[in-house]
Amino acid sequence: MWKNYIKTSFRNLRRHSGYTLINILGLTSGIVASIFIFLWILDEVSFDKFHANGDRIYSVMVNNQRPDGIIDTYAANPSRIKETLVNEIPEIKLATQYSYETAHLVKYKEEGFNEVGIYADPNFFQLFSFPLIKGSTDQLLGRKNTLFISEDLAQKLFQEEDPIEKTIQLGEDQELTVAGVFENIPDNSTLQFDFVAPFALYLEQNPWMQNWASGASRTTVLLDENAENPSNKIGDLIQKNCSECTTRPFLYPYDQLRLQGEFENGVPAGGRIQQIYLFGAIAILILIMACINFINLATARSGSRGREVGIRKSIGANKSELVIQFITESVLLSWMALGFAIILVQLLLPFFNQLTEKTLELDLTNPVFLLGLFSITILTGLLSGAYPAFILSRFNPITVLKGDSRSVLKGQGMRRVLVITQFTASAILIVSSIAIYKQISYISDRNLGFNKENIIVVDQNEGIVKSYDGIKNEMLQLSSVENIAFGGNSIFSVPITTSDPIWAGKSERSNINFKIFRCDEAFIPTLNIAVSKGRNFLGAQDASNYIINKKAAEAMGLDLETAVGTELEMWNGKGYIIGITEDFHNDNLKFDIEPMIFMFSENLGSHYFIKLSDQNSMTASIDQVKAVFKKYNSDYPFEFSFLEEVFEKEYQNEQVIGKLALSFTMIAILISGLGLFGLASFTAARRTKEIGIRKVLGASSRSLSLLLCSDFALLVLVSLVIGFPVAWYIIQQFLSSFTFHTDINWTLFLLTALLMLGLTFLTVGYHAIKTAWNNPVNSLQNEE
Known part of the structure; x- marks a missing residue:
């Protein structure tokens, strides 16, 4: 029996090759996206799971309550x-x-x-x-x-x-x-x-x-x-x-730190697990969209399949046998799509790895992966074929054999709902992915308050520390080097904070936290940080003096005009505020600009910042810098990174999310286009006689084409009305995690609307023009 089902299914699929090709393309696209997301999720959840007794391994974490009451959580402990x-x-x-x-x-x-x-x-x-x-x-x-x-x-x-x-x-x-x-x-x-x-x-x-x-x-x-x-x-x-300590330790599952290692005020607040939920939902959504395509295309062919059902029922086939037959066809299509999907995934995997900065492999021997593939394929086949199977198997054989297509070509409301669902999902994905990219572009282009261009960063090592004076002097003789400076940590996210500073008028209950950055006299001019009041460090003579930003002056309650010269005591001892810088971003753009104090230091830190000039090519300049470092520090390999690259790594997670969202949005658009193609095929078949009558009565082909397209444009507009509020909410949730973010205005939604309407007219246009230009005599001879 099953052999007969499979043989019949292959025969039907081969006979209607165009229909089969479109279905396979849609299902393949959906399965490709699902496999990539599945591989990514498998890799993410596998982190630290290889340790024996992993369920009993716990990391000692510490909650530290700051003077302002905020609780910081970290893994560093005594x-x-x-x-x-x-x-x-x-x-x-x-x-x-x-x-x-x-x-x-x-x-x-x-x-x-x-x-x-x-x-x-x-x-x-x-x-x-x-x-x-x-x-x-x-x-x-x-x-x-x-x-x-x-x-x-x-x-x-x-x-x-x-x-x-x-x-x-x-x-x-x-x-x-x-x-x-x-x-x-x-x-x-x-x-x-x-x-x-x-x-x-x-x-x-x-x-x-x-x-x-x-x-x-x-x-x-x-x-x-x-x-x-x-x-x-x-x-x-x-x-x-330690009676004066404010830290409280606790144990946290070690294998959960990767995915759920973010804390807010001492309470777990998720982490990368939210990305898994997000892309898992996208995978399910794309698969459903691909299944909707199958349903639309299957119902579009229901007129021709109706006679087949009528004949088979008249010779004794029962409803269950017909259901099995139609579901067998959809499952076979799913398996065929899986084969193409595996080939495409294997070809595209290097690009996906480059996109996500992973080393994923298509391991067909992994039982978990195989079970996932099997589940995705069977589920896709069942979801795709169930609705058409039950609808087609209910046809009345007498009615369809008489040629009454009205009993066959019904269910228009359901098909429209399915297309609206598709385009609603597409609208949400398009708007969201564009918004993410706007935010990434905003971060990249935002004026941080200092210059990060043409600066390379070299990590500190013992060899450089011993020979720094010689390195610095010779480096400044190079035409390719404008300046060289020493700095404590990453300027993009200064990690050291304290409430220790003491100044005149400080309240005993003061709970202000200041960011602390150690640097030498060359750092501020090298990064072109503007000093609005006072002066920069002059060298070791300022070892116990300090420079603050405007935020720090405001936090201390100091007048900007008189703050320079104020006594300040910190880790370098008692000294004076000698300068005030303009406020610049000293943390991730998710957070506000914090009060900050510069402390003079020539070696307590981890980085050297070298500003290159534009006189030579970048390659030649780096070669000159490398030669100086190797001369004085030959034991160590010369390694560097561009400050702009360091900045980009700060937002690497957002960039990966943006690229993935854009990639899967493109797949969703492709699937939506195929869905429209399917429904357009059905509508064109249903309205062939109507179009013929309209042409006989004098309607032009152009007006008839616009008539058919307008129906689908209405569906798209409905999907936009539903999808835009949802997309707006998602965008607001995403942007709310950034203190500094781009503005989302009506142009984004207008662009999305134009894109989707353009896709509609492009996709539906083929069927509309073909039907409108048909000879009305041929149309009126055939009810279908």
Whole structure:
């Protein structure tokens, strides 16, 4: 029986090749979009899931209440908390402590590389599942002169040599022995590193970390089996040992930090999981749109299929057999579309990876992926074929064999609702994706209050610190270099905040937080930050003087005209405010401009900023800069990034969302066009006789074409009326996360309306013109 269903389905699909091609194109587009989103979601939810006992691994997080009452949440905690947790909390079976990832020179003989690594204690490889290839963890981390390296780093340093017991140089003056090699860290790990050095060595280099008020390391624990989260037991551990501390630790599932690691006032507030919900919904929406196309095209052919149903019923076929037959056709189409979709996904995957900055693969051996593909294909086939199958199988054989097409060609209201649904979804996607791109363009083009063009950023290392005077002097002799400066952190999102500053008139209850940025005298002019009052730093003579922005002056209650010369005490000691800068963006544009204090420093920080001139080509200028760095700092590879690239990375997540939204919107537009084509085909068939009569009575082909197109234009207008308010709400929710954002006005909606109406006339025009130009004699001879 099934063999007969399949054979008949293939015969029908082959006979109506045009209909089959359009359906396959629509379903293929929908499945391609769904596969890409499915691959992306699988990768996102797989992060940190490879660790054994992952459901029992928890990260020690800290809630810190600022003077203004706002609670900041982060993973940095005191180094002494680990032993206290193990000793006082019986639910904790194992704990490990490790530093944040940092870049260091790793050198063997004459070959050196700048590699990212961490410092960790002896339990690190026991708690996390980073398998060892060579060596033993028994030798690691208990001694201060050993370390482990990754496969890639071992290959770069030693090629075919056995790395075990080889001595390598870490940084400027540390010599450590390789105790083992671990497998390369998988891409779906939030921890990314190429070497692990002993945490004891890190503590020795940073003794201040022993203070309970510090927070420069991370702690992760493994709970006993069946143990509940003991966060309620550890909340006061820090305050017990540090009466002035305001931080309260708690445990948070380690494998949830990637997707749900954002907090607002100490409470989980989502994170990347919202993107998964968003694109999951888009995938479902696009699939439904593709299914709607099938339904429209199937009903468009209902006139010809009606006679087939009548004949089959008259010779004994029952309703269930007909339903199975029609659903078999739709499922076969889905499988055919799946085949084409897999080919397209494989071809387009490199572009998708470039777009999302991932390394996704089409792994057809992955049972989860195969189950997802199978589910998507079967569901698409069933959704596409169910409605036409039940409608067509209900035809009265006597009526359809008599040629009464009115009983066949009904359900016009449902078809119109389906097209309105399609175009409503398309309108929402188009408006939303354009709005996202407008916001990204707004961010890129906004005047930040300083100059980021033609500036390269070089990370600080010990070699540069030792030779900085020589590097700076020789660099300034180059025609390609306008200036070189030292700066503490990223100027786009200054991370250091404090309420410590003291000035005359400060209230005892003051809870103002100031951003702190350390820099030398060249930083402000290099980035062309405007100093509106007073002056810039002159050098080490201003080591205890400060520069503030206008926001800081306002926060302190100082008059801008008299603020210069005000006494201010900070970490550099008691000094004076010597300058006031114009306000500039010192944080992500999601947040407001914050009060900020510049502190003079020539080495406490992490970046050098080099302003290149326009006299030479960029390549030649960089080559000259590289030559100077290599002359004074030959051990380290010369690595840099453009300040504009650093800025773009700050908004990388928004850019990826925008690109994905635009890509899937294009697919939605394509599917919507095919949906219109299907309904236009049906309408043209239904109104053939009407058009013939109108032509006999004198109607022109042009007026008849406009008549047919106007019906569909009305459907589009209805979809716009429904979709625009929804799109406006979504846009407002997105833009509300930015303190500084673009304005969305009526032109965006007008542009979308014109685009969709243009698509309508372009898509429907073919059928309208074809029908309007038909010979009315032929039309009147055929009811259909």
